[in-house]
Structures are given as C-alpha cells and as structure tokens.
Amino acid sequence: MALDEKKLKEILIKENYLSADDLARVEAKEGEFITVLLQEAVINKELLGQAIGEYYAVPYADLGKEKVDVGILQLVPEAVARAQGVIAFGRAEEGVKVGMPSPDNIRLRQLIEKRIGE
Numbered sequence: 001m002a003l004d005e006k007k008l009k010e011i012l013i014k015e016n017y018l019s020a021d022d023l024a025r026v027e028a029k030e031g032e033f034i035t036v037l038l039q040e041a042v043i044n045k046e047l048l049g050q051a052i053g054e055y056y057a058v059p060y061a062d063l064g065k066e067k068v069d070v071g072i073l074q075l076v077p078e079a080v081a082r083a084q085g086v087i088a089f090g091r092a093e094e095g096v097k098v099g100m101p102s103p104d105n106i107r108l109r110q111l112i113e114k115r116i117g118e
Contacts, residue, residue, distance in 0.1 A: 003052060003055070003102075005033045005034075008033070008034075008052070009023060009033070011051055011052070011054075011055050012043070012048075012051055015051055015054065017043055017047060017048075017051045018037075018042065018043060022042045025040065025042070026040060026042055034048070045062070046060070046062060049061075049062065056103040056104060058103045061089070061090075061097065061099060063087065063089060063099060066089050066090060066097075067090070068087075068089045068090070069089070069090060069091070072088045072089060072090055072091055072096060072097075073087065073088055073089065074088075075088045075096060075115065075116050076088045076098070076112060076115065076116070077115070080111070080112075080115075084100065084101075084105075084108055085100060085101045086098060086099070086100045086108065086112060087099045087100075088112075088116065095116075096116050098112055098116075100112075
C-alpha cells in the first residue's frame, strides 16, 4: 500500500522532520503536498526519503547517486519492473538492493526474492 499524504504528514511531524508551523505553511500553499514541501525547502529530498525509509524500516537510496549494475538491473523482469515500479540496482552483504514504491507489499517482495533467489 502506497503511503498516503495523511500518513506522511503524521510521520514527518512525529519523527520531528517537520514542525507544526512548517506543516501549516505548506498546507496553505496550492499544489501537491510533497511538491510544495520540497519547493518551499521545508525538507530536502534526502531527508524525506530517510523519513519514509525509517517508517518502512528499509534504508533510503537516492538512485540518482547510485551506480546501477546492468547485470543486477536485469534480475527483475522488465515487465514486472515497469508494472510494479521495481528496480534492482546493486548488491550488498545482505543481498540485492531493490527499490520499490511500496516496501510493505509483502507479495511483491516475496515474488522478487523468489525471482532473485536471495
């Protein structure tokens, strides 16, 4: 399940990534919450990713800064990658690094683990 705006606001406030005043300022602006949050420089992309990663208990990775190994990338079939928004992008001691929009999607995680074999 994707993280909805209400839950994201709760996480950012609870974990002190955002003050109540900052939240009110962002909510007073027109536009999508995350877009306004970043445009107004209330939080940066890395901290936002870190907050979301902490919520899901997974590490945050900025794929723009990661060197993507083509061999690893091909571990996830293209059809699955496109349909589910999944990318295998590297390897660590713990196994293959995989990015996905909803890390709490257990079915998808099991499918990826079975496909990759890790």
